[in-house]
Amino acid sequence: MTNEKVTNEKIMEFLKKMDATNYERFTLIDSVIGRRTVVMEVKIDSIDSLISSIEKEQKRMSEMLCEKVEVEKDQDSNLDLHIEKMTSDEILNAIKIMDNEERWKLLDILYDEYYNSSRTLKVNVEF
Known part of the structure; x- marks a missing residue:
């Protein structure tokens, strides 16, 4: 035990x-x-x-981008309004102060837009 x-x-x-x-x-x-x-x-x-x-x-950043886009839209619309308000005399004065190269580009664009009725393609020439 x-x-x-x-x-x-x-x-x-x-x-x-x-x-x-x-x-x-x-x-x-x-x-x-x-x-x-x-x-x-x-x-x-x-x-x-x-x-x-x-x-x-x-x-x-998204909000800032949206604000920036809105500002740019406003600026673009203001620019468009400014262009619409120009008179022919103002346009002629602007053309007179253009560089020769820019003046030729403008003439090409105006010709294609208003006088080229056949809408034939043309070769782009660099001035």
């Missing part, structure tokens, strides 16, 4: 040591996994904030 009691005590002591060792091992594993989980969560948060800031910048 004492042998059984001693044996049982030794077995219980061994099991307690094993349990303590296993507890330490699991605690260590939990802390490593916990640290890795925290690091992953921090990285995910930083990626989310980076994506959010990129989306905001993209939206801002």
Whole structure:
């Protein structure tokens, strides 16, 4: 009976040591996994904030581009209005101050637009 009691005590002591060792091992594993989980969560948060800031910048740049396009449209329409308001005298004065090369290009364009009734293709000549 004492042998059984001693044996049982030794077995219980061994099991307690094993349990303590296993507890330490699991605690260590939990802390490593916990640290890795925290690091992953921090990285995910930083990626989310980076994506959010990129989306905001993209939206801002898109709005700026739309504004720029609107301004250019306004400028183009103002230019068109200015051209429509020119008189023949103003056009002649503009032609007089043109370079000779530009004047020939204008004559070619006017000829093709208003006098070339056959609409035949011609060879472009560089002046």
